[in-house]
Amino acid sequence: MTKGLGRRLAGLRIDYYLVIIVAVMVLASLVPARGQAAEALGWVTRIAIGLVFFLYGARLSREAVIGGLAHWRLHLLVLGCTYLLLPALCVGLAALPAWITPPALSAGIIFLGCLPSTIQSSIAFTGIARGNVAAAVAAASASNLLGVFLTPLLVGVLLHAQGAVSAGSIWNIVLQLLAPFAAGQLLRPWIGAWVTSQGKWLTKVDRGSIVLVVYTAFSGAVVGGVWSRLDVLDLVRLVILCSVLLAAALSATWLLARRFDRADRIAILFCGSKKSLASGAPMAAALFPAAVAGVALLPLMIFHQIQLMACAAIAQRYAKQEDLQAESR
Numbered sequence: 001m002t003k004g005l006g007r008r009l010a011g012l013r014i015d016y017y018l019v020i021i022v023a024v025m026v027l028a029s030l031v032p033a034r035g036q037a038a039e040a041l042g043w044v045t046r047i048a049i050g051l052v053f054f055l056y057g058a059r060l061s062r063e064a065v066i067g068g069l070a071h072w073r074l075h076l077l078v079l080g081c082t083y084l085l086l087p088a089l090c091v092g093l094a095a096l097p098a099w100i101t102p103p104a105l106s107a108g109i110i111f112l113g114c115l116p117s118t119i120q121s122s123i124a125f126t127g128i129a130r131g132n133v134a135a136a137v138a139a140a141s142a143s144n145l146l147g148v149f150l151t152p153l154l155v156g157v158l159l160h161a162q163g164a165v166s167a168g169s170i171w172n173i174v175l176q177l178l179a180p181f182a183a184g185q186l187l188r189p190w191i192g193a194w195v196t197s198q199g200k201w202l203t204k205v206d207r208g209s210i211v212l213v214v215y216t217a218f219s220g221a222v223v224g225g226v227w228s229r230l231d232v233l234d235l236v237r238l239v240i241l242c243s244v245l246l247a248a249a250l251s252a253t254w255l256l257a258r259r260f261d262r263a264d265r266i267a268i269l270f271c272g273s274k275k276s277l278a279s280g281a282p283m284a285a286a287l288f289p290a291a292v293a294g295v296a297l298l299p300l301m302i303f304h305q306i307q308l309m310a311c312a313a314i315a316q317r318y319a320k321q322e323d324l325q326a327e328s329r
Helices: 002-011 016-030 035-059 062-067 069-094 103-113 120-128 133-162 167-197 199-223 232-256 262-272 277-287 290-328
Strands: none
Touching (some): 035 167, 069 232, 133 277, 232 262, 262 290
8 A cells, every 4th residue: 555655745746837826825825926027027928829820820720620520519518618717607606695705815716717718638538538639729729729819708798797897808808919929820821830940948938928917917916916815725715626626527427428438528528628828828818907817817727626636537547448448458
């Protein structure tokens, strides 16, 4: 038993990127950007966000999405889970009594529900679990392509009445996200191959921009008094709420996909239940005021970490099941 536990612990890998994000949150809490420094950092962050979405547009293959339309029932189910089921679940969680869902976090929970699925981890987990990787590529790409338009629309509809999102915020999305994304798509025939070939460099740009967004957003939240509105108990409740949300999303996607074969069902499970930090961080910075963006990101960052750990365990379990079935044949 001790040896088995040791092997499991040895197999756990620390995601140093998430460690960096947590460290940046702590840094922003201790040394937040203020005054002219905050203003300058805000402009740098906006430029970085525009660059990221320009690169998204340049490298996101429309051919992959169009090529996967043969699985239209699968893609409709993934999109339905991503943009109907999860937003509805999050609206329900946000409407719970204050002793369950802290009111300061309700906008962030709804924002989490409106985001697109992840691309890299959805595809990776589908591959590990021996699922339909081609369908996962098409479904995750379609989710992110549509998310550039659907997420601001959903957030605007669900949060505008609460005053968390203004008409000016939607215009910020057009300027900061949609315009660079459209420019990248237009230039894709000329620069798409080169952009796609710069995988490591693009990863650094993506992750560096998210670190900037997190520091800028949390600085604004700290200056606005976030830690006077939230305490340790609120964070514990948020972890529980995110865990319940993920469990509900995984259960619902698996049950709704029961008529599909095993490979397609696995792709639906991973693509339909996850939310993207890479897309969510820039969108939060564009949609919410500085004092609100940091709080709005908290549910996403906690959900992101939980989904990675849970989906890694699920993918490995399905892979072992497939290996055992292959050995028994």
